[in-house]
Amino acid sequence: xxxxxxxxxxxxVMPMPKLMLSMGLPMIISxxxxxxxxxxxxxxxxxxxDDTVEHMGEYAVNALTLAYPVQLLIIAVGVGTGxxxxxxxxxxxxxxxxxxxxxxxxxxxxxxxxxxxVFMLFGFFGTDAFLKTQTHDSLALKLGGEYLGICCVLSxxxxxxMIFEKLLQATxxxxxxxxxxxxxxxxxxxxxxxxxxGLGPFPELGVKGAAYATVIGQVLTMxxxxxxxxxxNKEIPSGMRYFIPQRKMITNIYRIGVPAIIIQALMSVMxxxxxxxxxxxxxxxxxxxxxxxxxxxxVFFASFGMNNTxxxxxxxxxxxGDKTRVRSGIKYGMLYTLGLMLLGIIGLQLFASQIxxxxxxxxxxxxxxxxxxxxxxxxxxFAGANIxxxxxxxxxxxxIASLVLSLIRLLVIPLPAAYLLTLTSSAGKIVWAAVxxxxxxxxxxxxxxxxxxxxxxxxKD
Numbered sequence: 001x002x003x004x005x006x007x008x009x010x011x012x013v014m015p016m017p018k019l020m021l022s023m024g025l026p027m028i029i030s031x032x033x034x035x036x037x038x039x040x041x042x043x044x045x046x047x048x049x050d051d052t053v054e055h056m057g058e059y060a061v062n063a064l065t066l067a068y069p070v071q072l073l074i075i076a077v078g079v080g081t082g083x084x085x086x087x088x089x090x091x092x093x094x095x096x097x098x099x100x101x102x103x104x105x106x107x108x109x110x111x112x113x114x115x116x117x118v119f120m121l122f123g124f125f126g127t128d129a130f131l132k133t134q135t136h137d138s139l140a141l142k143l144g145g146e147y148l149g150i151c152c153v154l155s156x157x158x159x160x161x162m163i164f165e166k167l168l169q170a171t172x173x174x175x176x177x178x179x180x181x182x183x184x185x186x187x188x189x190x191x192x193x194x195x196x197x198g199l200g201p202f203p204e205l206g207v208k209g210a211a212y213a214t215v216i217g218q219v220l221t222m223x224x225x226x227x228x229x230x231x232x233n234k235e236i237p238s239g240m241r242y243f244i245p246q247r248k249m250i251t252n253i254y255r256i257g258v259p260a261i262i263i264q265a266l267m268s269v270m271x272x273x274x275x276x277x278x279x280x281x282x283x284x285x286x287x288x289x290x291x292x293x294x295x296x297x298x299v300f301f302a303s304f305g306m307n308n309t310x311x312x313x314x315x316x317x318x319x320x321g322d323k324t325r326v327r328s329g330i331k332y333g334m335l336y337t338l339g340l341m342l343l344g345i346i347g348l349q350l351f352a353s354q355i356x357x358x359x360x361x362x363x364x365x366x367x368x369x370x371x372x373x374x375x376x377x378x379x380x381x382f383a384g385a386n387i388x389x390x391x392x393x394x395x396x397x398x399x400i401a402s403l404v405l406s407l408i409r410l411l412v413i414p415l416p417a418a419y420l421l422t423l424t425s426s427a428g429k430i431v432w433a434a435v436x437x438x439x440x441x442x443x444x445x446x447x448x449x450x451x452x453x454x455x456x457x458x459x460k461d
Contacts, residue, residue, distance in 0.1 A: 011172050011316040012094065016328040020336055024309040026178035027169070028340070031301035033185040035294075041210050042294050044192045046360040048206055053139065057360045058287055060207050063143035065290025066134050069272040070122070070148055076264030077115055078159045081108070082166030083311060083394055084257025089170035089236075090312040094319030098237060105167055105233075106242030107249045112163040116156040123152025134275050137283070143207045150211035157218030164225030170312050171235060176228040184221030188213050259399030263390060263406040270410045277415065280422045281368075281431065288368030291359055295373065299344030303384055306337045307391035314395035323459055326396075334388045341384030348377045372432045379436020382443040383409075389446040396457065401449045409442030 010019065042061055050056040085108045092101040127148045131141050151158075161184065168177040191213035198204030205212065230238060271293065278285040310333035317325040348355070352373040356366050386409050393402035417434035421427060453459070 011090070011313050012320055012322065012325070016313075016325060016332050019313060020306075020309055020329070020332045023169075023172060023174045023313065024306050024336060026174040027308050028302045028305035030178040030181035030185075031305040032298060033182055035297035035301040036185065036189070038294050038297055040189050040192050041214065042291060043359060044196050045207060045210050048196065055362055058362055058365060059137075059139050060143055061290060061359070061361075062135075062137075062283060062287045063140050063147060063207060064210070065287060065293075066131055066140060066144045066275065067127075067148035067151070068290065068293070069268040069275070070127070070130060071151055072268035072271060073265055074119055074152070074155050074158050075162070076266075076268055077119075077261050078112075078162030079166075080259075080261025080264045081111055081115065081253065081257045082162050083260035084253040084255070085163070086166045086170045086308075086311050087256050087315045087394060087397070088252060089167065090315040091319030093171065093235060094316040098235060101235070102237035102239075102242045103246060103249050104253065105229075105236050105238070106244070107246055107253065108163050108167060110243060110245050111250060111253065112159050116159045119152050119155045119159070123149050123155070127152065134272070134279070134286075135283075140283075147207045147211045150208060151214060154215040155218075157215055157220075157222045160222035161218050161225055164222060164229050167229045167233060167236070168225065169308055171233050172312065173228070173232060174309070176232055177225060180221045180225035180228060183224055184217035184219075186217075187220050188217030191216060256394065256397065256399050259403040260394060263403055266406045266410040270414065273411075273415045274418060277418050277422060278431065281427050282364070284362060284365040285368050285428060285431075287361070288365050288372055291356065291361070291365070291369045292372040292376065295348070295355055295369075296344075296376070299341060299348070299380065300383070300387070302340045302344070303337050303387045306333060306340060307387050309333065310337075310388060310391035311395045314392060318396060326459060329395075330392050333391065334385065337384045337388040338381060341380040345377050345380045348373050368428055371429050375430075375432040376435045379439040382436065382439035386439060386442045386446055389443075389450060393449070393453070396453060396459075398449075398453055401453065405442055405446050405449065408445050409438045412438075413441045414438035 011023075014022070042064060045060045045064060046057040048057045048060045053059065085104060089101055089104045092098075092104060127145050128141070131144045131148070135141065135144075161180065165177045165180065168174070168180075192210060193199060194202050195205050195209030195213050196207075197209075229236075271289075274289055275286050278289055310329065314326055314329040314333070317323075317329060352370050356369040356373070359366075359369075361369065386405060390402045390405055393399065393405070414434040414437065417437055418431055421431040421434055424430060
C-alpha cells in the first residue's frame, strides 16, 4: 500500500462544515444536472407532433410517466446496492482495512453485472405486461413499450455508472464522480433533440430517440466513472483476485443494501400506485403527476446529493470510533438538507404556473400539475428531514430503521390517503395533499427512531 493511500482520509480530519460542503456540492451539482436532463427529456417529448393524433406530445409524456416506475426501480437497485457498498467501504477505510476494501469493490462490480442481466431480461419479456396494469390506451402502450424496452435492455450503463459513482464517493472523491455524471448528462441533453426530431443526418426516432439519448449518456458516465475509479482510488487495491465472488462479502453488502434497495424501490411503488390511483381522476392527472415528478427532482436530487454525503462521512467516523465527528456530521447534514428543501419550496411556490406552462400540455393537465406543485411542496421540510434521517440510519448500520421510515412516508400513509381523497368531489385539487401528509407522519416516526438509536450506540448530544 502506498504512503499516499495510508494517509488519513479527509473525512476523518477536515472541519465538518467544510467537509460536508466540499463533498456535498459536487454531488448536489451532479444530481441537479441529472434532474435537468430528465426535464429535458419530458420537454422535448412533449413537443412531438403527429398530424393524425391530437396532443401527440401529451401521449408521449404519459408513456414516459407509465414507464418511469421501472426506471426508478433500476435506480433503486443500483443506488441501494451502492449504499451497502458505500457504507461498508467507507467503514473499512476508516478502520484501515484496505484488503477488505478491495474485496468490497471487486464484488460490487460483479453484483452490478448480475443486476444488469435481470433488467435486460425484463426488457425483453416483461415490459408489455407491466404497462398494461396501468392503462389500456393502445397508443400509450405502444410508446411506453418502445421507450421502456430500450432503457431496460441497454441498462448496463445505468447500473454500472451507479456502482462506480458509489466507489468514488466512498473514498471522498465526489468531484470525480460528478465529472462522470456531468459528461453523461450533457451528452443526453445534446442528443435528445437530435434523436427525437432527427436533426442533421440522424433519423427522427420520437420517444425511441429519448430512450437512446438516455442510455448513451449512462454508458458514457459508466465508462468515465470506471476509469476514474481504477486510476484515482489508490487506497483501494485492485487485481483479478478481488473480482472473485465471495458469498460472505456479497451478503455483507446486501445486509445494508437490501433495506436501501427496498427504500429506493418504494419510490417506484409509490409512483406506480399513484399512477393507478390518479387514473381514477383521469389520464390528465397521471400525466400531471409525471410532469410534477420530473420538476421536483431538482429539489429532491439536490437533497439526495447531501444524503450521499452524509452516508460516507458519518459511516467513516463511526468506523473510526469518533463520536464527536459522527454527531457533527449528523448536525450539518441535516441543516444543509433542510436548507436545500427550503430553497425548493420558495422557488416552486413562486413559479409553479410558469414552470408548468413550459411544457406543451392540455389546459386540464397544466392545472393539475400546478395544483400538485403548490400542495406537495408544503411538505418539503418534512421530506428533507426524512431524507437526511434515512442517510443517518444507513450510515449507523440501521438499515431496517431507514426502511421503516420509507414505508411510512412513501407507502403506508400516502397511498391510502390518496385513494380516499379521490372519492371526494374536489379530488383533482386535494388528492395531492396525501404526499405531504405522509412526509409529516414520517418525520414524527424518524425523530422517535433516532432517539432510540442514540441510546443504543450511546451517541448523546
